[in-house]
Amino acid sequence: MVLKDILYKTAIEAVKGTTDVMVNAITFDSRTVSFGDAFVAIVGTQSNGHDYIEKAISLGAVAIVCETLPENEVEGVTYVRVKNSKEALAFMASNYYDTPSKNLKLVGVTGTNGKTTIASLLYQLFKNAGYKTGLLSTVKIMVGDTEYKATHTTPDSLTINKYLKEMTDVGVEYCFMEVSSHGIHQSRTAGLHFVGGIFTNLSHDHLDYHNSFAEYRDVKKRFFDELPTTAFALINGDDKNGMVMLQNTKAKKLTYALKTYADYKAQILENQLSGLLLKINEQEVWVKLIGTFNAYNLLAIYGAAVNLGLESQEVLRLMSELESVSGRFQFIVSENKVTAIVDYAHTPDALENVLKTIDAIRTRNEQLITVVGCGGNRDTTKRPIMAHVASSMSDKVIFTSDNPRNEVPETIIEDMEKGVEPQNYKKTIAVVDRKQAIKTACQLASPNDIILIAGKGHETYQEIKGIRNHFDDMETVTELLAQLNK
Structure with missing residues (x-):
């Protein structure tokens, strides 16, 4: 493909050389x-692509896209200086793959909690409705029925467009995509054509990356600011930041809520371990998902599906068939009647929501044992808050490792313990090894007790000192409970 066609819509500040050069591929x-590639120099959090321009040219790059031109330029190589190389990469990726997002209906889901559930269940619903559907999520990437492993909540822009192109090639009509604050801030979604945003x-999350909560909120808002007039913007009206998202959007403004007036309103009629009975816009539906937080997720799914053209009664029927997402309030009941719940809750708000859900369905004749940790090299300010939530809403709490990464696990746990109030000290113990922590919870549990294992959910690894070791919370607790039943 010719470089000048790949550069369409990028904010170019200077060019040295010809843009009529043929480019085989783009890479950052x-x-x-x-040989024959275009190299885009990205300023990242860990390294600066500008330091590798010389290496890229030595390997055969014929074009360099960068924010700062190198001092020593090589004859025969085209240099393009842009204002923002991350944004340039996104537009270049879209152009290179023939703007695939224009050839399907792409819906982005953003927010702190619920992104994976909503995107995954919308994929499931539209697939069950008979449409070829795509998914870009934390858990997995789906191109029709073909599954790929996911590595980021929002992949880099080249990967996004590569999968979108693959989707259009096999006739995918709808795609549902998680949109993280990192992805928005790093312009990974620039150049994409969304028909809707949720x-x-x-x-409280990602304050290790964003300087403040206000910045975190405003980055999320940017996604809605950039939606076109032909799209819909569907927001949670019960969240105090919901209306902020709609302030400057050109998209059709829509709301969903349980507590306030909204375009899509629900009432929880029944909430139990077997599911929810909801009344949505005066129509009742029984669903297999559990808890108030899932009532919000289902409302968002309902509103999005109706706005994408499905008939409301058909949407309700399809919602009743939906199965829960891996690692999202996933539970088993052992032979001796111990219920173990695995959930991805890794923020204070998500953990509180899960504990409230359990509180609403428990009888009080059982004890609730929570196993929880916090990730290393991430937002440290949420650690004591997570511990405070867990210790104030559980009968027993075991603090343990999550993904310690390059931090000392004991240090992370010490940070958490600072949030435990004096009256709750005796409820808590620390067991650094995660498997041993889950085993301890199983040993402490009596028939009818509930064990919540929070933080990792669908993840099948534990990252320690740069190495990812196999670890699956559901697999582990299932095995341990079975052993104790023998």
């Missing part, structure tokens, strides 16, 4: 450069 990783909620 100097290790993957081949806002779930906003709570």
Whole structure:
């Protein structure tokens, strides 16, 4: 493809050389450069792509897209200086793959909690409705029925467009995509054509990356600011930040809520371990999902599906068939009647929601044992808050490792313990090894007790000192409970 066509819509500040040069591929990783490629120099959090321009050229790059031109330029190489190389990469990726997002209906889901559930269940619903459907989520990437492993909540823009192109090639009509604050801030979604955006909620998260909660909120808002007039913007009206998302959007403004007036309103009629009975816009539906937080998720799904053209009664029928997402309030009941729940809750708000859900369905004749940790090299300010929530809403709490990454697990747990109030000290113990912590919970549990294992959900690994070791919470607790039943 010709470079000048790949550069369409990028904010170019200067060009040295010809843009009529043919380009084989685009890359922002100097290790993957081949002869005839365009290398985009990205300023990242860990490294600066500008430091690898010389290496890229030595490997055969014929074009360099960067924010700062190198001092030593190589003859025969085209240099393009842009205002923002991350944004340029996104537009270039879209152009290179023939703007695939224009050839399907792409819906983005953003917010602190609920993104994976909403995107995954919308994929499930539209697939069950008979449509070829795509999914870009934290858990997995689906191109029709073909599954790929996911590595980020929002992949880099080249990966996004590569999968979208694959989707259009096999006739996918709808795609549902998680849109993270990192993805928005790093312009990974620039150049994509969305037909709809969904806002779930906003709570304490990623303040290790964003300088403040206000910045975190405003980054989320940017996604809605950039939606076109032909799109819909569907927001949680019960979240105080919901209306902020709609302030400057050109899209059709829509709301969903349980507590306030909204376009899509629900009432919880029954809430039990077997599911929810909801009344949505005066129509009743029984669903297999559990808890108030899932009532919000289902409302968002209902509103999005109706706005994408499905008939409301058909949407309700399809909602009744939906199965829960891996690692999202996933539970088993052992032979001796111990209920173990695995959930991805890794923010204070998400953990509180899960504990409230359990509180609403428990009888009080059982004890609730919570196993929880916090990730290393991430937002440290939420650690004591997570511990405070867990210790004040559980009968027993076991603090343990999550993904300690390059931090000392004991230090993370010490940070958490600072949030435990004096009256709750005796409820808590620390067991650094996660498997041993889950085993301890199983040993402490009596028949009819509930064990919540929070933080990792669908993840099948534990990252310690840069190495990912196999670890699956559901697999582990299932095995341990079975052993204790023998």
